[in-house]
Amino acid sequence: MPLTLASLAHHSALKLSVLAGGDRLDAEVRWVHTSELDDPGPYLEGGELLLTTGLKLDVEDAGAMRGYVRRLAAAGVVGLGFGVGVGHDTVPAALVAAAAEVPLPLLEVPRRTPFIAISKAVSAAIAKDQYRAVTAGFDAQRELTRAALAPGGTTALLARLAAHLDGWAALYDASGSVLAAAPDWAGRRAARLAGEIDRLRDTPAPASAAVEGAAGTEDRVELQSLGSGRRPRGFLAVGTEERLDTSARYVVHAAVALLTLSLEQSQTLRDAQARLAAALLRMLLAGEPEHARSVAGDLYGTLFEQPVRVLIAEPSDPHAGPDALTLLAERADAAAVRCGEPLLAVRDGGRLVVLAAEDAAALTTAADLADAEDSLASGLSAPADAADVPEAHAQAERALAVALRRGRNLVEHDEVGEGSVMPLLSDEAVRAFAEGLLRPLREHDATSRGDLVASLAAWLAHHGQWDAAAADLGVHRHTLRYRMRRVEEILGRSLDDPDVRMELWLALKASSG
Known part of the structure; x- marks a missing residue:
């Protein structure tokens, strides 16, 4: 237990008497300091018991006191000890009144008690408390280590940690999803800290943060990032009613070390699984589903026995970093773990490819996250059997291309064929092609008689029907025939070719958009 003024007041060898502030003796004494200065504040850190004989104080002046x-x-002084028998036979009444008014605990130090005796008592008590904290920390570390090595080690470790702190504890993965919490009721409370986790994620591990009144409670929550690299592997949160003391901090540091080791080992396994996932995806894209099933064994359950969908995501801004893709992969994987669903999440260069069962909750989570992330563009395929994964991948690629062109976060394959093709003509490359194709006709119309561009548009709009197109233009059909021959001569193309008619029609639409 920390040393308090009450402990010193009750110390039989010191013979101290309490003259004021008796209701504040539970204050912790962090150190003892002797000073005869009128203002010793600049030389103090706070938490001290100050000792003085009052030799330089104007003890008769109530205002000065x-x-x-x-x-x-x-200055943060927790108590004042006044030594009598040197400059003053008794503690001055003005000082007693001033201490009672503030209030500040005032202790009378008898002549037979040297200040050094109080200093030694404080020093011994602090050393004893620190030794007790270190010993308790070592005991707790052994207990946490045994818990970590037991079946369900992470959950058991968190349970022992929460019991030691008389609070709660939660472990998060790198995406900020809660992996485990203790006691059981703490999971909901821990989930409310997502915003705090997001802020801590951008700080290289190890890093920590304290949040007062977090998770909508009166708790004081301390967050610790876990990992030894630039990017945290996970996070630990502990919630308590009171600020952690030295002993509790030893326990938390021990838990951080054990959880970091566990996550680093798990990361090695996840790296191996990522390499396997990439190999399985290559097999599926190569049209070898049976080979993929054989290599995967039971690791991916029935994933290759049911319809799947493919999601492809990439940064919509070429200058954006990989963090959004990494976070999407981590959260999709966390959702799959929570739901007990198999999922392939493969980083392919600057892209993320996710393959999961068509009705998987993890796939829904990944699609929702992709749709909400403005720095990413994503395409989602239609359901396909394992043998048709190459086509599903191609569908996701096409949907991704549309998402990038239209400035959308997410486009599903079914949307690609919906609506009009006209919005696609707004692409700058298409416009440039249209302008180049029609430029000879526009140059003719600017210098010669006959509106060839308008005539061509009318003729194509009426599917080559001379009378209807000529009536639209208000000219004779022979005049329109002459103009269409001029179009063929100028462009060097035959209007009998359906591909030519299609290109000209799209060029007219693109240039008028």
Whole structure:
């Protein structure tokens, strides 16, 4: 237990008497300091018991004494010990009144008690408390280690940690999803800290943060990032009613070390699984589903026995970093773990390819996250059997291309064929092609008689029907025939070719958009 003023007041060898502030003796004494200065505040850190004989104090001036005591309180002094029998036979009444007014605990130190005796008592008590904290920390570390090595080690470790702290504890993965919490009721409370986890994620591990009144409670929550690299592997949160003391911090540091080791080992396994997932995806794209099933064994359950969908995501801004893709992969994987669903999440260069069962909750989570992330563009395929994964991948590629062109976050394959093709003509490359194709006709119309561009548009709109197109233009059909021959001569193309008619029609639409 921390040393308090009450402990010193009750110390039989010191013979101290409490003259004021008796209701504040539970204050912790962090150190003891002797000073005869009128204002020793600049030389203090706070939490000290200050000892003085009052030799330089104007003890007869009530105003001076009030100012002195208030300066001590402002400096964080927790108590004042006044030694009698040197400069003063008794503690001055003005000082007693001032200490009672602030209030600040005031202790009378008898002549037979040297200040050094109080200093030794404080020093011994602090050393004893630190030794107790270190010993308790080692004991807790052994207990946490045994828990970590037991079946369900992470959950058992968190349970022992929460019991030691008389609070709660939660472990998050790198994406900020709760992996485990103790006691059981703490999971919901821990989930409310997603915003705090996001802020800590951008700081290289190890890093920590304290949040007062977090998770909608009166708890004081401390967050610790876990990992030894630039990017955290996970996060630990502990919630308590009171600020952690030295002993509790030893326990938390021990838990951080054990969880970091566990996550680093798990990361090695995840790296191996990522390499296997990439190999399985290559087999599926090569049209070898049976080979993929054989290599996967039971690791991916029935994933290759049911319809699947493919999601492809990439940064929509070529200058954006990989963090959004990494976070999407981590959260999709966390959702799959929570739901007990198999999922392939493969980083392919600057892209992320996710393959999961068509009705998988993890796939829905990944699609929702992709749709909400403005820095990514994503395409989602239609359901396909394992043998048709190459086509599903191609569908996702086409949907991704549409998402990039239209500035969308997510486009599903079914949307690609919906609506009009006209919005696709807004692409700058298409516009440039249209302008180049029609330029000879526009140059003719600018210098010669006959509106060839308008005539061509009318003729194509009426599917080559001369009378209807000529009536639309208000000219004779022979005049329209002559103009269409001029179009063929200028362009060097035959209007009998359906491909030519299609290109000209699209060029007219693109240039008028």
